[in-house]
Amino acid sequence: MATVNEYRQHIQNLLTERAKLVWDDRIQAQTIFDTERDHYQLVYLGWRGSKRLYGTVLHLDIIDRKIWIQQDGTEVGIANQLVELGVPKEDIVLGFDPPKMRHYTDFAVG
Numbered sequence: 001m002a003t004v005n006e007y008r009q010h011i012q013n014l015l016t017e018r019a020k021l022v023w024d025d026r027i028q029a030q031t032i033f034d035t036e037r038d039h040y041q042l043v044y045l046g047w048r049g050s051k052r053l054y055g056t057v058l059h060l061d062i063i064d065r066k067i068w069i070q071q072d073g074t075e076v077g078i079a080n081q082l083v084e085l086g087v088p089k090e091d092i093v094l095g096f097d098p099p100k101m102r103h104y105t106d107f108a109v110g
Contacts, residue, residue: 002087007067008035010085011060014078015042018058027053038062061095066108068095079107 012033019029019042027046034040042058058078059071067087072078079092093108102109 002091004038004062004065007062007087007091008038008040010082010087011040011062011067014081014085015040015058015060018042018074024048029057063093066091066093066110068093070095072096 012031015031015033019031022029022044024046026048027044030043030045032039032041032043038061040058040060041056043054043056045054047053055073056071057073059069060078061068061070067082069079069092079089079094082092083089089107091108093110094102094105097105099110
């Protein structure tokens with residue numbers, strides 16, 4: 001059985017790697033790791049001409065020994081990447097899905 005410390009490390013590694021994929025030198029990728037409260041985010045910010053760009057690409061929390069994906073703006077899906085790393089689907093909650101719809105997925109309901 002995986003530990004919360006392993007989950008923390010997986011999340012931090014995935015967010016750090018994703019931050020390196022920024023394609024535009026005017027856009028900054030910031031990783032935010034609150035390991036005390038188990039909140040993890042990847043945020044993009046910058047400018048395109050006079051237009052401000054700011055948004056949370058990924059937001060994950062660890063709640064009750066499960067990984068809650070609160071926001072996932074990636075194509076691959078961080079849940080799939082976590083499963084590839086050995087995290088059981090029953091330890092991943094797709095928090096962005098409505099609670100009554102989660103039982104239709106292969107992941108935990110909460």
